[in-house]
Structures are given as C-alpha cells and as structure tokens.
Amino acid sequence: MPTLYREFDTQAALDAQYNPSAGLPPGVNPALPYVEAAQQARSTLRHTLDVPFGPTLHETLDIFPADTPNAPVFVFIHGGYWRAFSSKEFSGVALGLQPLGITTVVVNYALCPWVSIDEITRQCRAAVAWTLRNIQHHGGDPTRVAVGGHSAGGHLSAMCLLTDWARDYGLPRDPLKAGLLFSGLFDIAPLRYTYLQPMIQLDDGVVRRQSPLHHVRHSGTPIWTTWGAKESTEFARQSTAFHDAWTAAGNRGELSATADADHFEVIHPLFDPQSAHCQWLQRQLAA
Numbered sequence: 022m023p024t025l026y027r028e029f030d031t032q033a034a035l036d037a038q039y040n041p042s043a044g045l046p047p048g049v050n051p052a053l054p055y056v057e058a059a060q061q062a063r064s065t066l067r068h069t070l071d072v073p074f075g076p077t078l079h080e081t082l083d084i085f086p087a088d089t090p091n092a093p094v095f096v097f098i099h100g101g102y103w104r105a106f107s108s109k110e111f112s113g114v115a116l117g118l119q120p121l122g123i124t125t126v127v128v129n130y131a132l133c134p135w136v137s138i139d140e141i142t143r144q145c146r147a148a149v150a151w152t153l154r155n156i157q158h159h160g161g162d163p164t165r166v167a168v169g170g171h172s173a174g175g176h177l178s179a180m181c182l183l184t185d186w187a188r189d190y191g192l193p194r195d196p197l198k199a200g201l202l203f204s205g206l207f208d209i210a211p212l213r214y215t216y217l218q219p220m221i222q223l224d225d226g227v228v229r230r231q232s233p234l235h236h237v238r239h240s241g242t243p244i245w246t247t248w249g250a251k252e253s254t255e256f257a258r259q260s261t262a263f264h265d266a267w268t269a270a271g272n273r274g275e276l277s278a279t280a281d282a283d284h285f286e287v288i289h290p291l292f293d294p295q296s297a298h299c300q301w302l303q304r305q306l307a308a
Contacts, residue, residue: 026211035215038255041284051285052106058113058292066119068112069159071129074151079131080144082151083108085115086160087124093165093198093306094156096126097291098145098181100172100204102212104133104220114291117299123306124161126152130177133221138209138231145177149197150190165306167199171288175205179233179263182242199305200244201298203279203287204256207234207263211255237266243273245301249282256284275301 024030029038037043045051062068062085071081086092095118099111108129115125130144153163170178182200186192206212209232213223229235246264248256257278264276279287279298290296 025214029211029214032214032216035211035255038253039212039215039217041252041256044283051283052110054285054289055110055113058116059110060112062112062115066115068115072159074148075144077131077144079129080147081108081129082148083112083127083129084156084159085112085119085125085127087119087122089122090160091157091162092122092124092160093303094124094126094152094161094163094167095201095302095306096128096149096152096166096168098128098130098148098168098170098174098177100170100174101132102217102221103138103141103173104217114288116292117290117294117296118302120294121299121303123302124156124159126156126161134219138221138223138227142177142180142231146181146184146189149181149184150186150192153192153196165198166196167201167302167306168197169199169201169203169302170205171203172284173206175202176207176209176231176233178202179205179207180231180236182240182244183233183236183238195241197242199302200242201302202244202246202260202263204248204252204284205233205246205260205263207259208232234263234266237263237270237272239270240267240272243275243305245275245277245298247277247279247287247298249284249287250278250280251283252287 108127128148187194248260267274290298
C-alpha cells in the first residue's frame with residue numbers, strides 16, 4: 022500500500038508526529054514561559070527594539086547588548102512553523118546570554134501565508150547579513166557571530182548556515198562562528214501532508230529549495246543539533262539526519278537530545294546562563 026511519507030500512510034499519523042501541541046494537557050499554554058521570560062528580559066536588560074534590517078515592516082531586530090564592548094553575538098530565529106509568533110515572545114533568550122557577555126539579536130520576520138517560506142528564508146539571511154555588517158554600532162563584534170533557532174527557526178538557521186555568503190552578500194564564505202539548532206525541520210517534505218499545508222503552502226519547488234538536508238556543503242562553522250528527549254521520533258530523526266549529513270561533509274558537529282524536554286521546553290536552557298547550551302555558545306564565541 023502506498024504511503025504519504027516514509028512509513029506514514031495517513032495525515033493523522035504525520036500530524037501526531039509534527040503537531041507538538043496535540044499531546045499537551047488541556048488548558049496548557051506552552052508559550053506562556055516564553056512570554057514571561059520575554060517580559061523579564063525587557064524589564065531588566067538594556068535593549069533596542071524594532072531595528073529595521075530590510076524594507077518591509079516585519080523585517081526588524083531586537084538587540085540586547087552585553088555590558089562589555091566588542092562582545093560576541095548570538096542571532097536567534099524564533100519558531101512557530103513559519104506562521105506564528107514574533108520576536109517579542111522570545112526576548113527571554115537574552116536572559117541566559119547577557120550575563121555571559123554575549124549580545125543577543127532576536128529576528129522578526131513576516132509569516133505564512135502572507136509570504137512564502139522562500140521569502141522568510143531571504144529575510145532571515147538578510148537579518149544575519151545586517152548583523153555582520155552593523156552590529157559593531159551596537160557594541161557587538163562582527164567577527165564573533167553565531168546563529169541559532171528553534172523549530173522553524175532551526176530550519177531557518179540551517180538555511181543561513183548553508184548560504185553562499187561570498188557569492189550572494191560579498192561576505193566571507195563562512196562568517197559565522199557557530200550554529201545552535203533546536204528541534205529543527207531539515208527535510209520539510211512531510212509537512213506537505215500535515216495540518217500545516219494550508220498555511221505554509223508547500224510545493225515541489227519549495228520542498229527542494231527549502232530542505233536544508235539536501236543542501237549541506239563543507240563549512241568551517243561548528244554546530245550543535247539538539248531536540249527534546251520527549252519529542253516525537255520524527256523530530257529526533259530530522260535532527261539526526263541533518264547532523265549525519267553535516268559531519269559526512271567534513272564539518273564539525275555535535276548531536277544530543279536535551280533531557281526532560283518536550284518541543285516547547287527545549288529552548289528553556291537559553292534562559293539560564295549555567296545551562297549546557299549557553300555555556301557551549303560562550304565557548305564557541307570565545308575564540
């Protein structure tokens with residue numbers, strides 16, 4: 022009998038893998054910890070909000086500078102399956118990094134279905150390029166910039182890591198010092214057969230262009246690919262497949278699940294400067 026994707030033969034089976042909200046207890050709002058941490062960050066840390074990096078209203082950055090000048094930088098790209106949230110729900114990622122002397126840049130972008138995933142990738146690449154060219158005016162060191170993100174933001178961060186920076190932007194070939202990918206979507210083909218399709222509108226071309234797994238190249242940037250240990254087998258497979266392709270290309274990469282975390286909790290370590298994730302970023306950006 023034919024299947025929709027791999028061993029999955031119904032939309033319900035794929036939805037069970039890719040809808041992380043489906044298994045939550047009734048009444049639980051998984052975004053609430055994000056909002057609370059974001060409010061704490063904006064009330065306690067210095068910041069500059071809504072810095073434009075492109076021509077449209079949605080192309081803005083929120084910058085949380087470190088206290089020390091010429092600080093390393095982490096560019097964070099939020100998730101929401103390309104169709105939900107904004108930078109404002111994710112200010113909290115600066116809570117774990119600012120005490121370590123790292124400037125945090127949180128990217129805002131337009132959402133599906135008003136724009137395509139192709140356009141969202143373009144916007145995120147433009148945000149990284151803006152950071153590399155301008156972060157020195159906000160106390161950051163443009164030679165020590167890392168990128169990372171969660172879920173759709175993990176996908177978008179991978180697409181940034183795979184950018185031909187020299188050809189398309191006139192920047193060094195590998196201008197990023199590290200990548201930290203949380204529960205990313207690296208092969209977006211199965212999402213075409215899920216509840217997400219009416220919003221994200223995938224076709225063969227988008228799947229081909231926008232699946233990082235199929236565009237891995239040699240890179241000097243080390244990455245850590247992680248997912249929540251309580252997530253579905255497909256999220257584990259997505260991360261493992263991308264890590265395997267990344268290292269097969271001769272690149273440096275680490276792979277591990279984040280213990281005791283579901284899809285939403287997996288980025289909570291960014292709220293804590295003592296977490297393994299924040300400490301890893303500090304080490305990568307120290308050189």
